[in-house]
Amino acid sequence: MDPATTRQVVLLSRPDDVPRAEHFEIRETPVPDLAEGQLLVRTEYLSVDPAMRGWVSAVANYAEPVGIGEVMRSLAVGEVLASRHPAHQVGDVVMGMFGWQEHAVVDATAVWLTVVDDDLPHSLALGVLGLNGLTAWAGVHRVLRPRAGSTVVVSTAAGAVGSIVGQLASRMGCRTVGIAGGPGKAARCVEEFGYDVGIDYRAADFQEQLAAATPEGVDHYFDNTSGPITDAVLARLAPRSSVLVCGTAAITSWDPWPTGPRVERIVLTRRARIEGFLAFDHLDVLEEAVGELADLVRSGRLAHREHVLDGLEHAPGAIAMLYEGSNEGKLVVRLP
Template identity: 55%
Template sequence: MQDKINRQVILTSRPSDIPQADNFSIDTSDIPTITEGEVLVRNIYLSVEPAMRGWVSAVANYSEPVPLGGVMRALTVGKVIESRHPDYGVGDIVTGMFGWQDYAAVDGDKVQRRVETNGLPISTALGILGINGVTAYFGLMDIGQPKQGETVVVSTAAGAVGSCVGQLAKLQGCQTVGITGGPEKVALCHEAFQYDHAIDYRSEDVDAALTTACPNGVDVYFDNTCGPISDAVMKHINVGARIVLCGTASITNWDPIPMGPRVQRQLLVKRARMQGFLVFDYNDRYGEAISALTPLIKADKLRYREDVLEGIDQAPDAIASLYRGDNLGKRLIRIANESE
């Protein structure tokens, strides 16, 4: 093993809001020794998710907080370099919640899946063919249930999840409207992700822009933000609208709970449905989504962007950078070469 050490990104303090670089340290330890039933994985790409803000909070949400002094929880993709599990061999590419570190000793039964590249980069296992694409697929298709001719609105429309949602909705024959921040991302929505309309929430009145972009109202809203953007969209929902609650990126603090406009009247009058969505509820159906998405990617009917940082030293600031909007595409950190 080339490095002989295992670099690990450690959570050293609880952030009061968005995690910053000084909430983490980079420590070193010995490369772990595996026992029967385990595999040793050399991580190649580390994933960065908006949800990580909740994972390091002192208050548990849908998962227990990352412990202080613990390795930062993260999805990764890497190579098996040693195996004591019958289902995995040396050289297999695998993905799972292996953490921000060079090496991970993993119970083979807790590996999420073996990655079959099908000619695509292994990095896609963390994005368009990983948590982001699967989130988009099931959130839209199972909960949003778009129908041909309907209008679908997506917040964080140029992001790793939103960009996939918009394209899938377009493939269903829907009118698509993306909400994003900044002219560069508006251009990306139009040129790469084929949105019919893209609204820049930083420079436009979202309510007024929706009136123009959605003259027949909104049938499906894929909500990645909550907050003022979602308040504006709710004014335009149609009878029978479906609202997919996937993220709350615009809310900086949930204690105390922010009291925004009441949406119950709009939901009642429009007989609309608002439903929360966690991709982890679909762990046993990942293969279904990947089988549906892969041929679309290979046929250039589903496009994706990756924003790759180089080196584990980039990890401590990566979550804050994500919330600053510095990335254009799925945020990843490459810490090794596939040949290692």
């Protein structure tokens, strides 16, 4: 029997910085009837991603901000309970932009992927076999395009995206340098994710360690942070290098405009390329990327971590965990 009501997490107020639990509330609401072309999905896992800070900000972003009182925008994975669209059948497991809610009535266009790897946990469709995997795969293969022997540096290298980037680059024969917060995560880069070198950006001698790890300079940089970490890496750019800007976690506000070292001269003299990256621009290769990554996960050749929170009530405070660095892998919320 289809549910009559569902619980949702809605945006209560707009944060000035990182969204926290007090900026959301949980409400119970009736489940609407399906219109033609819609699905009813019982969500199994909700995704928690750094991009959510931008989605609730009043400052201009690449996406329209979530409105006050609206369900928090989120990728989710779950089972189709009812369908009025021929491409989706009852019992299908689908991943898409369903929001932070226990049950979602959505247009079929909200579905990104039908999960076919039933031998693997469905939660992976939100991480290594979802947006995080696509970000890493497309960033490496479509944007950075490193060659064997090149030096690839990754910030937030033990995170859900960075850990995959390092492993993909290593498989291509690159020398990989991972930057992470704290000696434990720096060690994890090497011991668990196969980086050649792991560096703690909080160390007093961070810049000296970075120089020692990149004696020939940095050929490719996958930037998940911006800020002082990126300032240090850009100073090490090699000729004809490339930089992919995927995240700006170190920038807490756009008012006033953030300032830092002027990079134009080093970009000019190194003939470097800097490119902004959004995974949404690469959805055309999602199935290809997931197919390759699933084979690697299944065979044990791609390490990954998950941090699972149980219950919808944990979602409102989860975004802050990402910016505090307290999660130990891809952060998801499991629903009963």
